[in-house]
Amino acid sequence: MSAGGVGPWVGELPDDPHYDPELLAAGDTRNVIDRYRYWSMEAIVADLDEHRHPFHVAIENWQHDMNIGSIVRSANAFAADTVHIIGRRRWNKRGAMVTDRYQHVSNHPDVASFAAFARGAGLPIIAIDNVPGSVLIETFALPVRCVLLFGQEGPGLSPEALAVADAVVEISQFGSTRSINASAAAAVAMHAWILQHVPFGPKAARP
Structure with a gap:
């Protein structure tokens, strides 16, 4: 390239x-x-x-989190179907590096409207957060069609978002920090979906 x-x-x-x-x-x-x-x-x-792959990505946007742009960029890299912004329509696009021009992005004013969309589209909501009761993403069978739901840097997912999730999974960590950066977590989760659902053979040259 x-x-x-x-x-x-x-x-x-x-x-x-x-x-x-x-x-x-x-x-x-x-x-x-x-x-x-x-x-x-x-x-x-x-x-x-x-x-595009049949998984979607959703992000809560209550605090104008700068990580949202980076998550959109990763969604583009992994060919996610659509990115759903929950909350404020305006979001910090700096980290997207213009990839939002090529990535479908939709807005939902609140968690309830997002959940209604997901239910209507037949998309299980898979929340990503290290909260009590969550299961390891490394041992969880991610649905082929689903929406991966992420929260804000710091507070994580809101109680409303966790309540509408069909499953809550966390990424295994082995160090002293309580959590990893939100955009890094999103990239790890998207790649976990790729590893489970995209067949890989010998590396072929890009067309």
Whole structure:
């Protein structure tokens, strides 16, 4: 992957509709994999929609937590179906590194409306928090279709969120700290879903 981007297209211009004429002319410095170089944002989103995974991610947003952007970025990296922001519609996008343009993001004003959506969509709510009664994510069979629910940095999930969860799981820790960073926990949980549900063979080169 070319981390610094690429300059203007060299040679005969492609006629593939995926490509953005402005990017072909000016170059592409976006944080996208090489497969999507010079593609329009709309074309990238449409292609991602063809192979998004069936798990969703939900985050409570009561304190304008800076971790939310990083969680959205991880959701994009793991091709989550949709990220659901519970609470304030406005959220700190700095950590998303513009990945929110390619990731479906939905808002729910409160836990009750989010829970109603999840029930209607047939998505079990799997809360991630190290509270009494939680089970280890390493030993838990994550549903293929589900929504992984995360709380705020510090207080964790609200009592209302824990009450609507179908299961509460925690990530094993072995040091002295009580908890790990919220965005790190989200990335670990998403990858746990990937390990359980995505088949892996010999590493193949990216197209």
